[in-house]
Amino acid sequence: MIETPSATMPAVFVRDLTVAYEEKPVLWDIDLDIPASSLTAIVGPNGAGKSTLIKTILGLVPSAAGTIRIFGEPYGRNRKSVGYVPQRGSVDWDFPTDSLDVVMMGLYGQIGWIKRPKKKDRETALACLEQVGMADFARRQISQLSGGQQQRVFLARALAQDARLYFMDEPFAGVDATTEVAIVAILKALRDAGKTVVVVHHDLDTVPQYFDRVALLNVHLISSGPVGETFTPDNLQKAYGGKIAFLDR
């Protein structure tokens, strides 16, 4: 019998996940459920393992122990349901290519290995650039884009993947205010279309405004759930220790 994804099946299911670099644990015994059609922020101090958590879910970092399921299946069997926006700083923007070509890379999984992209794929990529307001920059060399524009290109590439679940690593880092507003609107539109979006986020001030759910992480999972219940001074204190002064504001 083939198991069909139901409304109750979480988009992301993590149990007893432990990840270590050399001997040092980066993530310790994480249990996390992220329901489908939600917009979730992963927050925590530097070195809390936020990026590592999504990279482990995506199979980029090996886990020492634990179980991960995406819509009830291992990631390897569900790749096409998942889109990814890496940190903008993780690539060399001096690479000789233009915006459209980068967005096309989001289609490589669907095009299939060895096969060439077709005209239809170019049109899809252009439509995705349009969605992030970057259609006029399709032929622009990527090093000539501003940080915010580069981030939008990365977002367009993820949209091209046409996934059900998106992981984004700090999509708001170093972007201008206009881009931030545009990205938030796209994230909310994705959620409203039934997609699940998981975002590594740095700015605590905007969490309640941007997200439905939050997972507070500091090697251990401190707490996760709807923002109203989870994003409390008490939990933040546990995640950040004495390191945040702005909670008093």
Add this chain to the structure above:
Amino acid sequence: MSLLNDLIHDYTLRNVSLGSAVLGIVSGVLGCFAVLRRQGLMGDALSHAALPGVCLAYMLTGSKTPVTLMLGAAVAGWIGMLIILQVVRRTRIDPGSALGIVLTVFFGFGVVLLTVIQKSNDANQAGLDKFLFGQAAALVHEQVVTMAIVGAAALFVVVLLFKEFKLLTFDPEFAGTLGLRTHALGTLLTGLLVAAIVIGLNTVGVILMSAMLVAPASAARQWTHSLSHMILYSALFGAGSGLVGAVVSVTQEGVPTGPAIVICLALVVVLSLLFGSAQGLVWEWIRRFRRRNKIEETPA
């Protein structure tokens, strides 16, 4: 006209020009990926690592046929590559040091073997030392054919996997999430680099071979913002410099081919850095100068 006539009809010159053109194209293409993956020094380490392979292949078989020696070079280069990749992946030694270790150890071993061979008073051994700086004049037809076959095979793989190699080079992490076997693909790409090096051993030699990989690609980058154009220009620069350098070395008695080619490449690189239409420094200086003038002309 007589030079052109010689290029077509003179046996040596024809082999030299064909051989160096093949070498220039293949190393120009693969050099682009090496440069963009910041593996410029990898080519240097691997070409030095090929020397003991050449010597061992000769010592084991007593044969100096191009296929035997190229195979020996390829095996040693690939072993060097696997050692570097494994050291980088599994230990805390940084990539630069890993390259340094393999380069010096393999090359040192190669020089020792070369000395042993030369002391053996074997009449057949003459010419192996030409692998250090290359001697295009010694190219024979059979070598050129072998170079062309190996080169064509390497280029075929690049054409087939162009999209994958591009993604791997630009964003390996994203490639991994799409299910691309990034380690395997990276090893394949570096393996093709070894093939390019093997092609260049007779002509350029192990010591200067990395210039054939790094220089045309770096020059080509100055002229374009597109990867496919960069690869095309790089192949042209490589072939042109290879051809000119090799012909100079053959027609001027005693000039080793490797250094002659490197001088041509240096010229191409300098001109490209200055005048390249995409990133050339001269245009940037002119833009800056105009901007300053504009600001000064603005009425207060």
